[in-house]
Amino acid sequence: MSIDRLPSPIATGPTPDAPRLDASGLDASGPARPGTPPSATVDLVRRSWALVEPQTEELTRLFYGLLFGRMPETRSLFPVNMQVQRGRLLRALVHVVQLVDRPDELEPFLDQLGRDHRKFDVADAHYDVLGGALVDAVARFSGAAWTPQIEGAWRHAYRIAADRMRTAAAAERGPASWTGVVLEHRRIGWDLAIVRVQTDTPIPYRAGQYLSVETPHRPRLWRYLSPAGPPRPDGVLEFHVRAVEGGWVSRAVVAHTTPGETWRIGPPMGRLSIESASGDGLLLIAGGTGVAPVRAIVERLVEQGATRPTTLFTGGRTTADLYDLPHLRTLGRRNAWLDVVPVIEKIDEHGILDDHRTLETGAEIGTLADVVSRYGAWRDHDVIVCGSPAMVRATVGRLLVAGTPLDRIRYDPFTLD
Known part of the structure; x- marks a missing residue:
C-alpha cells in the first residue's frame, strides 16, 4: 500500500446518494456528527480533488483571496508572507481528503487542529467563512465538472471536519499557548x-x-x-x-x-508517544533532527524502568548528521534493552571499516530505508519513524514491502517549515 495513494479521476455523472442542499446552499441531509460520511460523499470528494490537484498552488491563492475579501479581519491572523501558509493548507487539505472515511485516524488529527487553532482566537464565524471560500475555490477550478452533488459532498465533509474541530476547541481547558x-x-x-x-x-x-x-x-x-x-x-x-x-x-x-x-x-500535537515501558519489541527510526522526538521517547522509557527490547536507527547523509550519537550511545550502554545503530548515506574522510560500516562511527552505510530493511520485516515490533517527509515516505514504503504490518507503523505528517 502506498502512503501517497490518491483516487482516480472524477466521474461527472449524478449520484443519487449525495447530500442534498437547502436553499442557502448548506448541507440539508441531516445534522453533522463525528464519524464516517456516506460512501457517496467520500467518493465525490476524492474524485473532485483528484481533478483540481494539479492546480493546487493557484487554488490556494484563490482560496485566501476569497477568505480575506469576505472577512478582512482574518488577514491579521496570518503572516505577511503567505508562501509557507499556502503550503500548510495544501498538506492539511490533502491529509483530510485521504482520511475522510477513516475516522479513527482523521478525528485525532482534527482534534489537534481544533485545539491548536485556539492560539489564533479562531471564532465559529471564521470556520463558516473559511468553508465557503474553500468550496468556492474548488468549484472555480473544477469548471464544468462541478455539480450540485459534488458541492453537497464537499459541504457535508467540511461540516463534519469543522464541527469536530469546534468541539475539540470548546472542550479544551488548558492555555491556548x-x-x-x-x-x-x-x-x-x-x-x-x-x-x-x-x-x-x-x-x-x-x-x-x-x-x-x-x-x-x-x-x-x-x-x-x-x-x-x-x-x-x-x-x-x-x-x-x-x-x-x-x-x-x-x-x-x-x-x-x-x-x-x-x-x-502552541499546544502539543502528534501521536508518536509510547505509553508503556513493556510489551513487544520497539523499532525507532530517526533521520536528521527526527532524532529529537525519538530521544524523548527513549528517555521517557528510561524514566518508566523499561524492559521492552528497543532498536534505534539514527541516520543522516554524513557523520556530521549523527550529532546526537554520543548521547544515544550513553543511553544504550546504561540500558541493556536499548540497541543503537548509526547509519550514514555517504562515505567521507573517516573511511570504511568493511562493506557496511564506517571506521569513525561504526555506522551502517546506506539510507535508513536500505539499512532497516536489511534486518528483516520487524513483524513483531511497534515502529515509529521520524524525519523529513521524503525519508519517512521511503522508509515506510520499504518496511511495507519487507512485510511490516501497516498497523504497526506510526509517523507524523506535518513537521517542517
Whole structure:
C-alpha cells in the first residue's frame, strides 16, 4: 500500500446518494456528527480533488483571496508572507481528503487542529467563512465538472471536519499557548542549532509529540518542533533545529536566536508517544533532527524502568548528521534493552571499516530505508519513524514491502517549515 495513494479521476455523472442542499446552499441531509460520511460523499470528494490537484498552488491563492475579501479581519491572523501558509493548507487539505472515511485516524488529527487553532482566537464565524471560500475555490477550478452533488459532498465533509474541530476547541481547558524564554542557543554546525527554552508553566506534552513555535524574528509564522526529552518540572525544553532550504522560521532560529528572547509555543500535537515501558519489541527510526522526538521517547522509557527490547536507527547523509550519537550511545550502554545503530548515506574522510560500516562511527552505510530493511520485516515490533517527509515516505514504503504490518507503523505528517 502506498502512503501517497490518491483516487482516480472524477466521474461527472449524478449520484443519487449525495447530500442534498437547502436553499442557502448548506448541507440539508441531516445534522453533522463525528464519524464516517456516506460512501457517496467520500467518493465525490476524492474524485473532485483528484481533478483540481494539479492546480493546487493557484487554488490556494484563490482560496485566501476569497477568505480575506469576505472577512478582512482574518488577514491579521496570518503572516505577511503567505508562501509557507499556502503550503500548510495544501498538506492539511490533502491529509483530510485521504482520511475522510477513516475516522479513527482523521478525528485525532482534527482534534489537534481544533485545539491548536485556539492560539489564533479562531471564532465559529471564521470556520463558516473559511468553508465557503474553500468550496468556492474548488468549484472555480473544477469548471464544468462541478455539480450540485459534488458541492453537497464537499459541504457535508467540511461540516463534519469543522464541527469536530469546534468541539475539540470548546472542550479544551488548558492555555491556548505558552510563553517561553530562550536560555541557550548553541550552534553545532552551519545549519544546526540546539535551543533551550523555559516556559512560564510546564507544557503537558507526551514524549514524542511536537509543538508549534513562533519567534520574534518571524511573527505569525509557526514552525513545528519536537522537544528532545520528556517533560521536565522546571518547564525547560530542548529543541534541535535544522535550517532547511526555504525555511523562513528554521533559518532565523539557527542564525539569529539569542538568549533572553521570548517565544510563543502552541499546544502539543502528534501521536508518536509510547505509553508503556513493556510489551513487544520497539523499532525507532530517526533521520536528521527526527532524532529529537525519538530521544524523548527513549528517555521517557528510561524514566518508566523499561524492559521492552528497543532498536534505534539514527541516520543522516554524513557523520556530521549523527550529532546526537554520543548521547544515544550513553543511553544504550546504561540500558541493556536499548540497541543503537548509526547509519550514514555517504562515505567521507573517516573511511570504511568493511562493506557496511564506517571506521569513525561504526555506522551502517546506506539510507535508513536500505539499512532497516536489511534486518528483516520487524513483524513483531511497534515502529515509529521520524524525519523529513521524503525519508519517512521511503522508509515506510520499504518496511511495507519487507512485510511490516501497516498497523504497526506510526509517523507524523506535518513537521517542517
